Amino acid sequence: MNLFNKTLLLALCLPTILVTTLQAKPMTSVKNTTIRDENPKKQQSTLILPYAFSSDSMGTTIGVGGMMKGYGQDQLLLGSTAFGSFDSAVGLFLGMWDYRPSWSQRLFFGAQGMVGHYPRQRGYSAPFFEEGQTRPGSNDSDKDAYIEEKGYDNWTDFRLEYVLPLGSGQDRGMVTYKLKNGLLQSTPVGGEAWNPMENGITTLLLRQYNRYRSFDTDQGELEATTHPVQLAVSYDNTDFPTNPSMGSSQYLSVTHDFGWLESPDDWTFIEFEASKYFSLGPSEYARQRIIALNFWTGDAPSWEETTNADGITTVSNRPPFYEGASLGGFYRMRGFPQDRFNDRSVIYTTAEYRYTLDWNPLGNISWLRFLQSDWMQLVGFVEGGRVANEYDLSELFQDWNVDAGVGLRCLFAGSVARLDVAVSDEGTNMWVMFGQPF
Numbered sequence: 063m064n065l066f067n068k069t070l071l072l073a074l075c076l077p078t079i080l081v082t083t084l085q086a087k088p089m090t091s092v093k094n095t096t097i098r099d100e101n102p103k104k105q106q107s108t109l110i111l112p113y114a115f116s117s118d119s120m121g122t123t124i125g126v127g128g129m130m131k132g133y134g135q136d137q138l139l140l141g142s143t144a145f146g147s148f149d150s151a152v153g154l155f156l157g158m159w160d161y162r163p164s165w166s167q168r169l170f171f172g173a174q175g176m177v178g179h180y181p182r183q184r185g186y187s188a189p190f191f192e193e194g195q196t197r198p199g200s201n202d203s204d205k206d207a208y209i210e211e212k213g214y215d216n217w218t219d220f221r222l223e224y225v226l227p228l229g230s231g232q233d234r235g236m237v238t239y240k241l242k243n244g245l246l247q248s249t250p251v252g253g254e255a256w257n258p259m260e261n262g263i264t265t266l267l268l269r270q271y272n273r274y275r276s277f278d279t280d281q282g283e284l285e286a287t288t289h290p291v292q293l294a295v296s297y298d299n300t301d302f303p304t305n306p307s308m309g310s311s312q313y314l315s316v317t318h319d320f321g322w323l324e325s326p327d328d329w330t331f332i333e334f335e336a337s338k339y340f341s342l343g344p345s346e347y348a349r350q351r352i353i354a355l356n357f358w359t360g361d362a363p364s365w366e367e368t369t370n371a372d373g374i375t376t377v378s379n380r381p382p383f384y385e386g387a388s389l390g391g392f393y394r395m396r397g398f399p400q401d402r403f404n405d406r407s408v409i410y411t412t413a414e415y416r417y418t419l420d421w422n423p424l425g426n427i428s429w430l431r432f433l434q435s436d437w438m439q440l441v442g443f444v445e446g447g448r449v450a451n452e453y454d455l456s457e458l459f460q461d462w463n464v465d466a467g468v469g470l471r472c473l474f475a476g477s478v479a480r481l482d483v484a485v486s487d488e489g490t491n492m493w494v495m496f497g498q499p500f
Contacts, residue, residue: 090223090265090296090313092237092251092303093160093170095136096476098434099242106132107475109432113145119182121149131475135162137170137236150212153178168225168235175218183277184210185286186402187383197375199383199404201448201461205488209284213276220271226264229257229299237263239302244418244436244473245349250301253309262299267292267315274324275384286382287326290319300339305416305439305478305498307341307352319381327379331386333360337500349437350418356500358394358410361453362386365406380406387449389463392495395445397465397486403449409458410447412500416471417441424472434475441469445484471498 110128117123125145132138139159146152157174186199186208198207225235230251240248252262269292277284294315300306313335321328335358342351364379380386383404389395390402394410417440424435446464450457467484482493 090267090294090298091160092263092265092298093137093162093223093225093235094237094239094303095132096304097238097240098436098476099240099247100436101434106130107434119184120147120151120180123147123151125153135160137162147181149181151178151180162235166235168227168231170221170223170225170235172221172223173219177214177216179212179214181212182210183213183215183275184208184399185275185277185284185383186399186404187286197377197405199402199449201403201405201450201463203403205402209277209279211277211279211284213278215273215275217273218271220269222268224266224268226266228264229260229262231263239304239476241436241476243349243422244305246302246307250309252299253301253307254299256299256310258297258299262297262309264295264297267294267296269294273382273384275382285324286384287324288319288382288385289322289325290317290329290381290385292317304476305473306337306339306354307350308339310336310338312336317381317385327381328364329362329379329381329386330364331360331362331381333358335359335500344420347420348417349420350416352414352416352418354414354416354498354500356410356412356414358447359408359458360387361407365451367451389447389449392493393499395447395463395465395486396443396467396482396493396499397445397484397491398463398488399491402488403463405449406451407453407458408447408449410445412443412445414441414443414469414499436473436476439469439471439473441471441480441482443467443469443482443484 108130112126114124123145125143127143129139129141137160142156144154153176155176159172161171163169196203225231237251239246254261258264272289275286292315294313296311296313298311300309300311315333317331319325319327319329338355340353342353345351362381366378367375369375384401387406387408388401388404389408389410390398391400419438419440422435422437424430424433444466446462448458448462465484465486467482469480469482471478471480478498480495484491
């Protein structure tokens with residue numbers, strides 16, 4: 063089980079807490095305000111909650127988290143959490159999303175950061191390996207080929223996003239969505255014909271992030287540090303990006319680490335992601351039925367492998383094992399541990415069936431109304447993909463790893479919280495996170 067097994071409480075309470083173990087999926091978002099028909103005048107919200115959970119990675123943990131949204135600017139979100147465990151785990155997270163400078167209608171800034179120490183960190187990686195040995199983390203590697211030691215995981219993430227004056231963003235950088243029972247009532251800004259000049263929102267992203275991970279082993283402390291810069295463009299042509307029911311989205315990015323500071327390598331990673339959504343309409347017991355498809359691929363052209371006279375192969379100019387072509391965890395290949403597979407190149411695809419129930423018990427419980435629950439969604443999904451040490455389609459499309467799972471997702475005050483359980487030939491994993499996986 064991952065860090066958040068046995069933590070359904072978190073999914074029902076505080077989305078901000080759920081981002082504390084790793085950085086969010088590095089994509090842009092449509093900048094928006096959400097007006098609920100059930101509470102049309104209140105745009106500001108504040109929430110402070112204590113929490114507790116037990117996990118294999120951290121032991122029994124207690125903490126407190128808080129969030130503020132809509133203060134100063136309708137779209138602005140502030141969040142933080144602090145926790146500690148009886149097994150020497152400690153962490154502090156602070157975040158700000160979608161701050162818009164007063165002198166711009168299209169530029170948005172976000173910053174998040176965390177410091178944390180964990181008693182059992184896992185890494186599927188090795189900087190060198192002997193000839194004939196399967197490299198840990200590769201597609202055919204042994205599931206037990208990892209290190210697990212105490213150590214730090216500290217990171218910061220800074221983003222500038224600029225909404226281009228194209229399509230539905232011609233006149234404004236922000237979109238207003240009006241919801242009733244959690245479903246879109248206002249006119250969709252996307253979902254029609256694919257044409258960035260006429261429909262949807264196109265956004266540029268400039269991101270600089272930093273991450274330091276350490277493993278305190280018997281042979282000394284192992285470190286994995288990176289300081290890359292990312293440039294990306296996204297086109298979102300969906301009706302409601304928080305929970306799309308029709309349309310599509312595309313994302314293209316280049317990430318490069320110049321070998322700054324403690325970064326051991328100079329590396330580049332190029333990736334492309336596309337999603338497509340089909341609405342099947344309501345049914346007797348469902349408000350909404352959606353088929354969601356996703357495809358992702360990427361390559362690190364800077365990757366180099368050299369073998370010396372003793373048959374020892376060294377990999378250089380590669381992203382850290384938790385960056386680049388990595389599968390397993392919260393978003394991709396959920397039936398496997400976090401960053402279970404990592405290599406130079408990757409290909410991945412998934413299909414989800416999202417069934418939004420007409421029945422919403424959380425919305426009818428008086429003492430839980432502060433959560434502003436609008437719906438519950440049942441999800442079934444399948445995933446497949448693999449990593450490889452070169453971008454060769456004939457290799458990338460064979461010997462896939464696969465998994466399947468189910469999920470429970472809820473819309474709280476216009477934001478999705480999800481609980482996914484996935485099964486693979488390496489076991490069962492439970493993930494709790496904020497937002498749809500795509």
